[in-house]
Amino acid sequence: MSAKILVVDDDLESLKLIGMILQAKGYQIVAARDGQQALERAFQEAPDLVILDVMMPGMDGYAVCQRLRADPRTSTIPIVMFTAKGQLADKVIGLQSGADEYLTKPIHPRELIAHVEALLARAARFHATARPSLRAKVIGFLGCKGGVGTSTLAVNVSVALARGPAQGKKVALLEFRPGMSTLALQLGLPLRDNLQRLVEQPIGSLNAETILAQMERHPTGVMVLGGTPVPLGTVKPIPPLHADAITRHLGAVVDYILIGLVTAILIAILAITAPWIAPYDPLVQDVYTRLAPPSPDHLLGQDDFGRDVLSRIIWGARVSLLVGICSVAFGGLLGTVLGVLAGYKGGRIEIAI
Structure with missing residues (x-):
């Protein structure tokens, strides 16, 4: 072309x-x-x-x-x-x-x-x-809000994969969360600022070797790159270009990547998709009317990660599976959003549940 x-x-x-x-x-x-x-x-x-x-x-x-x-x-x-x-x-x-x-x-x-x-x-x-070739199967875990078990499910699935269907293969677990990370705590791994170290490096210096050097290895074989457990707002946000580079370099050398996606991404999805689907879904219409200003930029304020990760990680790479986790009250909303994502004309999501 x-x-x-x-x-x-x-x-x-x-x-x-x-x-x-x-x-x-x-x-x-x-x-x-x-x-x-x-x-x-x-x-x-x-x-x-x-x-x-x-x-x-x-x-x-x-x-x-x-x-x-x-x-x-x-x-x-x-x-x-x-x-x-x-x-x-x-x-x-x-x-x-x-x-x-x-x-x-x-x-x-x-x-x-x-x-x-x-x-x-x-x-x-x-x-x-x-932008190396992404060979890994990518599984994203999308929570509608904090505290619904997004990180826990990502941890359990990664361990189950490493012990079962993906035994002998390379499984990487990532959490692009600027603070409040729980991966290391849940897996009993040392608390380190490995993700922040990568974020502070120029994008051109990132490669698979430098990223793997910052990952912790769990006894099950899962390689973990988590954020820090400090309160939100006390560390630098993860730039979307860094998140994209980390995912792609790692995806060229491992077999599975599981990503715990931050709540802001769902807010971004809502801001982008709700104007299309609100007329057909009363719940979406109600939530959008109460929460969404005129544009995703205003909704996300100064933090563009949620919006940009859509094009860089979810829509830019082939996501094999996107899993949504939410309370019963938000089930209809999240189900509608996942359906829109799975059928989006520019999307590359194979399955959304």
């Missing part, structure tokens, strides 16, 4: 010309006329590369570039700033804003294509090394 390129320029003629040059080489084109539209297109279309003008009404190209770099969904997309602003100071600001290339108009079409091809090739090499 040909690469998808987002072209952002407030000048319609420039937009058409750049689009024609790229389409002649077989690229798919997504267009935007201003900064806000550019962000919306980037989040919706997930382009492989962005060609970005600087001088635009409202949000300029520098601000757009910074927003793209700050969001985990778009932080690694190659960005080419393509503008008539050719002063040295302009170029420095552009590169400091996060652009990979800074090109000035006018430019020969062959030179533009050469830069695009080079950036796409570089990005492909990066993703080939940074």
Whole structure:
């Protein structure tokens, strides 16, 4: 499939010309006329590369570039700033804003294509090394609230797997919880800040070897990477990109990964899915009306982990099984949400229960 390129320029003629040059080489084109539209297109279309003008009404190209770099969904997309602003100071600001290339108009079409091809090739090499093939079967445990036994069920299933069907295979148990972790306590393992040590490392330094070195081994053979048992809010949140890197690097060398998912993920799912299903389910409608503000961003505040883990761990990897745990009162709600997830058109969940 040909690469998808987002072209952002407030000048319609420039937009058409750049689009024609790229389409002649077989690229798919997504267009935007201003900064806000550019962000919306980037989040919706997930382009492989962005060609970005600087001088635009409202949000300029520098601000757009910074927003793209700050969001985990778009932080690694190659960005080419393509503008008539050719002063040295302009170029420095552009590169400091996060652009990979800074090109000035006018430019020969062959030179533009050469830069695009080079950036796409570089990005492909990066993703080939940074995102290893995920061979492990992934089982996620999703609790509707704290205290319903999510971690306990994850522990019991991992031990049962290691002693039974997966005996002789590698079973990893993870808990992406920034505080209030109970895995080590339940399994009688030393209380260490192993997960936090990994979170503090640059993503580029993470690999299977460094992750395995931070995992504790239970007598049953289960390898455990848990958070700390300290109160919530006293340690740094787990960045979604780190959670994704840890899961993928580990998934390339083990056979099973069991993940205790934080409650915020269910809140994010509710915020994203409830507008579609509320008209058909009175319970969902009632809960959404009482709990959900206009957008997932407001619902989750400053902590984007719940929302971003959807695309990075649940929808990005093939989850073999997603298990929901809740009290009877929330059974209908969680069942509806799991059903939506299992049938989501972009999803990769095989079974949800």
